[in-house]
Amino acid sequence: MKYGFDREDFKISYSRINAYLFCPYKYKLIYIDNQYVPLNADITFGQIIHKTLEKYHSRGGKNMPQLSECYDESWENKGFASPQQNFEYYRRGTAMLENYFKSFSVSNVKILYTEKSFDANIGKYRFIGIIDRIDEYPDGTKEIMDYKTHIKIWDSQRVDKDLQLTLYAYACKNIFGFTPDKISVYFLSDNIKIYTKRSNKEIEDGVNLALETAGKITGDDFEPDTSKCANCDFKLKCKNSSYTENV
Numbered sequence: 001m002k003y004g005f006d007r008e009d010f011k012i013s014y015s016r017i018n019a020y021l022f023c024p025y026k027y028k029l030i031y032i033d034n035q036y037v038p039l040n041a042d043i044t045f046g047q048i049i050h051k052t053l054e055k056y057h058s059r060g061g062k063n064m065p066q067l068s069e070c071y072d073e074s075w076e077n078k079g080f081a082s083p084q085q086n087f088e089y090y091r092r093g094t095a096m097l098e099n100y101f102k103s104f105s106v107s108n109v110k111i112l113y114t115e116k117s118f119d120a121n122i123g124k125y126r127f128i129g130i131i132d133r134i135d136e137y138p139d140g141t142k143e144i145m146d147y148k149t150h151i152k153i154w155d156s157q158r159v160d161k162d163l164q165l166t167l168y169a170y171a172c173k174n175i176f177g178f179t180p181d182k183i184s185v186y187f188l189s190d191n192i193k194i195y196t197k198r199s200n201k202e203i204e205d206g207v208n209l210a211l212e213t214a215g216k217i218t219g220d221d222f223e224p225d226t227s228k229c230a231n232c233d234f235k236l237k238c239k240n241s242s243y244t245e246n247v
């Protein structure tokens with residue numbers, strides 16, 4: 001059975017490629033069968049923090065009360081397991097944003113864009129995405145940044161290999177017309193940035209992986225990878241799941 005990939009609106013993004021590389025069947029569940037990834041506290045919290053920072057910077061925010069106001073406006077109660085968990089995440093976010101504000105208020109960067117969306121091509125495919133932040137330093141150098149809100153900080157090897165950053169470096173060069181001088185992941189929970197770079201060869205490899213993945217998707221290859229089930233969002237509802245709960 002074909003899934004209608006001749007439609008003009010077929011597009012790829014880092015999230016789609018990532019879902020496919022995790023398990024092809026997971027891609028099918030989300031993007032073809034339109035199944036929602038079950039909400040949880042981490043997903044909601046990540047969305048709230050991204051929304052807060054976008055609001056704050058797009059309004060030209062200057063102080064902590066304005067940042068707190070954007071936080072309260074962005075807060076949503078969905079996805080938390082209990083009122084207690086809701087409260088704990090709210091407090092964590094408050095501390096996170098206070099540290100963010102302290103660092104940002106003494107930095108000398110100019111923010112060019114927040115939540116900058118793009119829609120272009122990789123080969124014959126439409127390629128879409130959103131870059132969390134693009135900054136410019138006084139000497140004209142530019143930095144692209146991805147925010148992370150989870151607690152665990154990645155080591156630099158993982159940041160160096162991250163496909164999302166590679167594809168965003170491609171987007172900058174080919175869509176926005178500049179090569180990013182700095183690429184960073186900002187771990188907001190610890191207020192730590194880890195910097196990385198991408199060579200032309202690494203960008204080419206990332207683009208090839210994206211093209212190869214898009215080719216498999218349009219070729220209707222959705223073979224389940226059951227080695228990942230224990231860590232999958234769909235482990236309790238997927239018909240191919242090999243996950244069994246220990247009782």
Ligand code: SF4
Nearest residue numbers: 023026224229232238
């Ligand atoms: S539960 Fe297993 S087979 Fe199903 S989508 Fe997730 S990883 Fe793939």
